[in-house]
Amino acid sequence: MLDDHYLCELHLHLDGSLPIETIKYLAEQEPGSTLPDTDTNILKSRFSVPEDCKDLNEYLEKFDLPLSLLQTEEAISYAVKSIGHTEEALGVDYVEIRFAPQLHLKKGLTQRQVIEAAADSAVFFNADHSTKIRLILCCMRGDDNHEANMETVRLAAEFMNDSDLIHSSGHATDNESVENSNPLGQSASSYKKVFIPSAKGQSLPVIAGIDLAGAEALYPTENFADIFSLAKELNVPFTIHAGEAAGPESIWTAVRFGAKRIGHGIAAVQDEQLMRYLADNNIVLEICPTSNINTKIVQNYAELPIKKFLKMGITVTINSDNMTVSNTDIIREFGALSGSGLTYEEKLIILKNAENSWL
Numbered sequence: 262m263l264d265d266h267y268l269c270e271l272h273l274h275l276d277g278s279l280p281i282e283t284i285k286y287l288a289e290q291e292p293g294s295t296l297p298d299t300d301t302n303i304l305k306s307r308f309s310v311p312e313d314c315k316d317l318n319e320y321l322e323k324f325d326l327p328l329s330l331l332q333t334e335e336a337i338s339y340a341v342k343s344i345g346h347t348e349e350a351l352g353v354d355y356v357e358i359r360f361a362p363q364l365h366l367k368k369g370l371t372q373r374q375v376i377e378a379a380a381d382s383a384v385f386f387n388a389d390h391s392t393k394i395r396l397i398l399c400c401m402r403g404d405d406n407h408e409a410n411m412e413t414v415r416l417a418a419e420f421m422n423d424s425d426l427i428h429s430s431g432h433a434t435d436n437e438s439v440e441n442s443n444p445l446g447q448s449a450s451s452y453k454k455v456f457i458p459s460a461k462g463q464s465l466p467v468i469a470g471i472d473l474a475g476a477e478a479l480y481p482t483e484n485f486a487d488i489f490s491l492a493k494e495l496n497v498p499f500t501i502h503a504g505e506a507a508g509p510e511s512i513w514t515a516v517r518f519g520a521k522r523i524g525h526g527i528a529a530v531q532d533e534q535l536m537r538y539l540a541d542n543n544i545v546l547e548i549c550p551t552s553n554i555n556t557k558i559v560q561n562y563a564e565l566p567i568k569k570f571l572k573m574g575i576t577v578t579i580n581s582d583n584m585t586v587s588n589t590d591i592i593r594e595f596g597a598l599s600g601s602g603l604t605y606e607e608k609l610i611i612l613k614n615a616e617n618s619w620l
């Protein structure tokens with residue numbers, strides 16, 4: 262469908278994108294926990310929002326069970342790999358999967374262990390598959406988790422920037438083995454930094470950067486200045502969910518913090534000056550069409566200001582956000598937009614934008 266162009270997905274949540282078969286498998290591993298229905302279609306209706314999803318609250322309820330299943334290293338590792346397989350089957354070349362380490366501590370894991378489990382899994386997957394996975398660590402909006410957020414930033418920096426310790430997956434293919442060699446002979450659990458060879462011939466840390474996710478309307482972006490000044494100080498790139506449930510001021514704050522990319526950013530359409538700023542400064546919008554319809558930010562695909570953003574010269578990308586919760590994937594997102602008037606040329610620009618906007 263997308264010709265020979267490189268297909269990249271930049272905004273995808275781990276907990277909201279678990280394949281149904283993966284949810285079933287993980288539930289079976291839980292002692293005493295059984296899903297009431299094993300029929301895939303019935304399960305799908307349980308984990309995906311209905312077409313008439315009422316609001317963001319109904320949307321967010323769908324994350325509870327998947328998240329409860331992602332509380333062990335084995336489950337986190339399995340989940341990352343499963344999403345890699347799904348993306349590979351769709352023809353995705355590159356995906357940045359995001360998750361909040363602090364939401365995976367219910368069974369005693371530390372943030373470090375959560376990140377290591379996910380990073381290890383991505384490195385193993387990358388060695389054997391044409392689809393490449395990198396990870397974004399989400400900080401969470403809230404009023405009682407400041408230290409947990411700061412820890413996420415510090416760990417991101419440690420995983421990305423400590424070049425003394427280079428990890429080996431042990432599964433590297435021939436042409437990747439140089440990048441993944443393990444000069445210190447360390448075990449898989451003792452690394453601080455991992456690299457993946459990208460299609461661009463570069464090596465990049467498997468931890469791509471950080472994000473801020475959660476209830477934007479309840480906890481304004483401006484409350485989180487500390488996180489992003491630390492991220493800047495430690496050279497950790499970041500994207501911020503902004504202009505989804507709140508207005509243009511949230512996006513202004515995010516770009517003042519130094520965000521290279523904005524998750525959603527739909528509210529920018531209300532502010533001409535902001536749109537010009539985004540275009541002039543090459544700030545990338547990670548637009549997630551079906552998710553925005555689910556949460557009633559727009560009523561339909563045609564209402565999304567994608568054409569307007571493109572006309573203004575803004576770097577627009579298209580993403581799934583939550584494959585399972587929104588019952589979608591990157592191919593379906595492009596398909597829906599084509600059905601609502603996105604031209605072939607516009608589609609090509611969007612694909613190129615994503616290819617040039619890795620965190």
Ligand SMILES: [Zn+2]
Nearest residue numbers: 274502524582
């Ligand atoms: Zn999101």
